[in-house]
Amino acid sequence: MSNPVQGWYADPAGTDQLRWWDGTQWTDRYQAAPASSTSTDSETPNAAGDAAATSETTDATAAETSPQPANATVQFTPVAQAPATKATRGQIVLAVIASLLVVLFLGTSIVATGMHGKAQEDVEHSQSILNDAQKEHQKVQEAMNE
Incomplete structure (x- = not known):
């Protein structure tokens, strides 16, 4: 054999x-x-x-x-292996589109985070101006009541 x-x-x-x-x-x-x-x-x-x-x-x-002698018979049970397949053109296109969407999402997320930080700074600045204006308004009212 x-x-x-x-x-x-x-x-x-x-x-x-x-x-x-x-x-x-x-x-x-x-x-x-x-x-x-x-x-x-x-x-x-x-x-x-x-x-x-x-x-x-x-x-x-x-x-x-021990080493297997050359004339020894060995029982083999073949194991089915999945055939290697290549990606189709459609699968490649889909993967490229999905990758571009991920990059786009990450880019917009970074931009949105930066814009949120800027908006937060604007809110804090506006709040400071409002507080100053309220203090000035209170001083004017106190001066009028005297």
Whole structure:
């Protein structure tokens, strides 16, 4: 039996992780398995399958601690990987428009914050003028009442 190509396969030790097969032997690289996994032969309920699965698990455990001989047969459970996709022209245009809107929003927020600060200063200045005018008005009323 020829060895499968390198890739991520279900861990022959029976863990719920994927293990990297480099084309000739198992490596120490692991990654989380996808949410939906395929069933392995070790999950079959018949007795002959259970004996074979136990033998394969023992062989796989031994393979973790010793190098894999060239003529050894290893059970592989291929894992479906999502195909790589490119963004469509519409998705790119949408992303550019969304980015421009975010920049526009941030810019207007900065301008509005600056304008708010200026308006606050104007209010405080107007309040000061009003207070001065009220004091002058009170002095004039006091002078008229005398």
